[in-house]
Amino acid sequence: MKLETTFNGIKLSNPLMPASGPLVGDDEKILAIADYGVGAMVTKTISIQGAKVVRPCIVGDKNSIMNAELWSEYPADTWIQKFLPRCMQSLKVPLFISVGYTKEDMAYLIPKLDPFAAAFEVSTHYVGKDLEAIGETVREIRKYTQKPFFMKVSPHIPDPVEFARVVLRNGGNGVVAINSLGPTMKVDLKSRKVTVGNTEGEVWTSGPVIKPMALAIIRKIKLAVPECTVIGVGGIQCVEDILEFLLVGADSVQMLSAAMLKGKDLYEKLVNELPAALDKYGFKSIEDVMQSRITAHQVRYEPRFPVVDHEKCTRCGLCEKICPYFAIQKSEKIIIDIKHCFGCGLCQSKCPVHAIQGAL
Missing domain, CATH: 3.30.70.20 (Alpha-Beta Plaits)
Known part of the structure; x- marks a missing residue:
């Protein structure tokens, strides 16, 4: 059973990679996750300065992770001089380097990170909703690299389809959809306290709970802009989820929160389960899933009684x-x-x- 997927000249042995976040926060973590057999690796988001992260910063429940982390706690120079060279010595899969945030940051970061990257993922979480600013950032990135790069869609973007169009018009290759939801809040009734968060008590929510939104946004983008590469993320926790994301238009997928809720070996489990799942649902390969056409919901107004x-x-x-x-x-x-x-x-x-x- 063929698990390979290829997009923008990047070949993955299987469609699963981690999403940017705590599990890929330095070279040791990256290499450890790579050993689970994922098709590609992604770094934690790198910015010029390291983030100052509150503690505690992560809580989990059955279906979600609530996270107050920002970008990498390490500055760019630590990644460039230490973590990424070590990754290059041992890593056998493509490395997607996540970077943020403004066009000024890109002018400094991209040239220095380019030698280590198979591709870039660019976080826009703190850039805001202004698509003109997104377009300027995309143009700035393209000045400094010929590598593929993908802009990450935050759910607060009012028009994800126009976001994708802006990315392509200005030289990007596609999008990563979607980022975590927020702001959200975790309250403990007994202590009458907000239990985790920034100075406003806010966190960002990811995990299985956001999967329906992720599927809808991916489908919306792919229907309107079929030439746009889409890396799907947001709520994957089982092998069926991977197939659903591919079926609605994703070219590959990322998972992070479920591995934090269920265990890091979930990556290996899902990769191993993919061949049987393809067979179970009548697919011959990952490419077959992606080339299949999902049937649109047939709207009706007359009831069918149970x-x-x-x-x-x-x-x-x-x-x-x-x-x-x-x-x-x-x-x-x-x-x-x-x-x-x-x-x-x-x-x-x-x-x-x-x-x-x-x-x-």
Whole structure:
């Protein structure tokens, strides 16, 4: 089963790479993650000065990471003189160097980092929403490198499609979509305190919780700007997620938060599971997934009423409790009153034993 993917002249042995963040914060971490068999590596975002990071800075729950970290805590010179030369001695996969943030930063950083990079990923998290400023940054980067580079889309950008167009018009190769959501906040009720964050108590949220937004933005960009390379990121935690991201238009994918929630060996697990997953869902290769066409949702307005398979049903009563239209009653068996049923589909989507069908 072929796992390779190629974009902008960069060949990956498989489509999975880490996202920029704590797990790739120096040469030792980068080489350790590379040993899990990922297709490419990404650095933590490098800026001219090292970031001053609050402690604690990271908390996790079942579906998300909340992070108050900024960019790399090490200055650019440490990366240039120490970390990146060490990576080059041992790294066997392409290295994407994440950099930030302004065009003035790019003028200093890109020429010095260029010898180490297969490509660049450029964070725009602190640049703001002004697409003209994004365009100026893209033009500045292109002055100093012939390598491919990809601008990272933050969810606060009002028009991600126009963001992608601005990137391509000004000399970039594509986008990384999406960055973490924020600002967000973590509150402890017992202590009546904000438990982690910057001076305003703010953090940024990533992980499985943001996957639906990531998929939608990637799909929107790829439909409108099909020539734009898209590196998908935001919520990947299983092999099916990888395939979904590729199916909606990603050319490769990144994962970070799930590895922080479930363990760093998740990279190796997903790479190993990819061949079986391709076979399970009827694909011959990663390229086959990317060339497949996802079927658009067929909008309808007439309801389809759910039907209960009473042999499967355990009569747990969840459907009755959650029905927004008070159309379900649990008696000797589950009864659906079609006079009240709106055909919304919630009961089918939430049934723990898949005993309800027909509405979706």
